[in-house]
Amino acid sequence: MINEWEEFCAYTGTVSYTASKKSDTTWLGRFTFATILEFEGMARILTILARGYLFHDKNGTVISGDSHDRIDYARRALCAWCSVPEDGKRAPGKEWQLQTDFSELHTEFPELVDADGIGWFLRHVLRTADFMLTHPENVRSTSLKYAEVIQSKFAAAWRSKVLQYQIPIFAPQTKGAWTLIRYYLANRQDDCEWVVLPVANFDAYFGDTSFSKKYLPKIPVEIMERSNAFGISRYRITEEYLP
Incomplete structure (x- = not known):
C-alpha cells in the first residue's frame, strides 16, 4: 500500500544530494527526469501536496473538522512550492495578471519558498543540476547530458507551467x-x-x-x-x- 504521507514528505522535505556510484540516484529524490524535463506526473504530485496540507498537520496527524476551511491554506502552500521568480516581463501594477513569484508566502511557508521567490521544486531541480556538474564521476552519462539544459532552460519552462496551472480550464484562452x-x-x-x-x-x-x-x-x-x-x-x- 502506498504511504501517501511518506510521499508528501519526499516532496517537501530535505533531499540528500549524494551518490555512492553512478547507479545511485539518491540526489534526484523521488523525482525522475521525465518529471523534470516533461513535467510528467505533476498532477499526482500536486494532488499529494494538496491532500497533505488539507488533511494533515506538519507532523502528519490527521486534522479534524471540515477540510473545506483549509482550501485557501492548501492553495497558498501549492503556490509557495511552485514559486519561480518573475522574468521581468510582467507589467507592474497589473493586479489582474497571473503571478509566478510567491515570495510573499516565505513567512508562512519558509520550507517551501525562500525570500527571493525560489520555490521548493525549482530549488531542488537546480540543485540536481549542480550536483551532476560537480560530481560527474557519480552520474551516468545519459543523465549528465541534461545538467546544462536544466541550468539554462528549466526556470523559464517551469514559469510557463506555473502560469498554465492557474488558468481556469474553460477560460477563453484554453x-x-x-x-x-x-x-x-x-x-x-x-x-x-x-x-x-x-x-x-x-x-x-x-x-x-x-x-x-x-x-x-x-x-x-x-x-x-x-x-x-x-x-x-x-x-x-x-x-x-x-x-
Whole structure:
C-alpha cells in the first residue's frame, strides 16, 4: 500500500544530494527526469501536496473538522512550492495578471519558498543540476547530458507551467472552451443557431461524470449560452468566439 504521507514528505522535505556510484540516484529524490524535463506526473504530485496540507498537520496527524476551511491554506502552500521568480516581463501594477513569484508566502511557508521567490521544486531541480556538474564521476552519462539544459532552460519552462496551472480550464484562452466551439461549428445547421449537446455521450467518452458536473457549469456565459427544455440540452456560441 502506498504511504501517501511518506510521499508528501519526499516532496517537501530535505533531499540528500549524494551518490555512492553512478547507479545511485539518491540526489534526484523521488523525482525522475521525465518529471523534470516533461513535467510528467505533476498532477499526482500536486494532488499529494494538496491532500497533505488539507488533511494533515506538519507532523502528519490527521486534522479534524471540515477540510473545506483549509482550501485557501492548501492553495497558498501549492503556490509557495511552485514559486519561480518573475522574468521581468510582467507589467507592474497589473493586479489582474497571473503571478509566478510567491515570495510573499516565505513567512508562512519558509520550507517551501525562500525570500527571493525560489520555490521548493525549482530549488531542488537546480540543485540536481549542480550536483551532476560537480560530481560527474557519480552520474551516468545519459543523465549528465541534461545538467546544462536544466541550468539554462528549466526556470523559464517551469514559469510557463506555473502560469498554465492557474488558468481556469474553460477560460477563453484554453483548449477546453475551443473544443466545444469546434463541436458547435461541425454540427450547427444553417437554419438554426442552437446545437444539441449530448452531455451523456460526453460523460461516457470521458469515463465519468466530470464533464457534466464539474467542467460544463464552469464555461463562462460570454462564451456559451445554454438552454434546457424537455430533457434536451442545447447551446450556442456567442458571435465573438466564432471564426
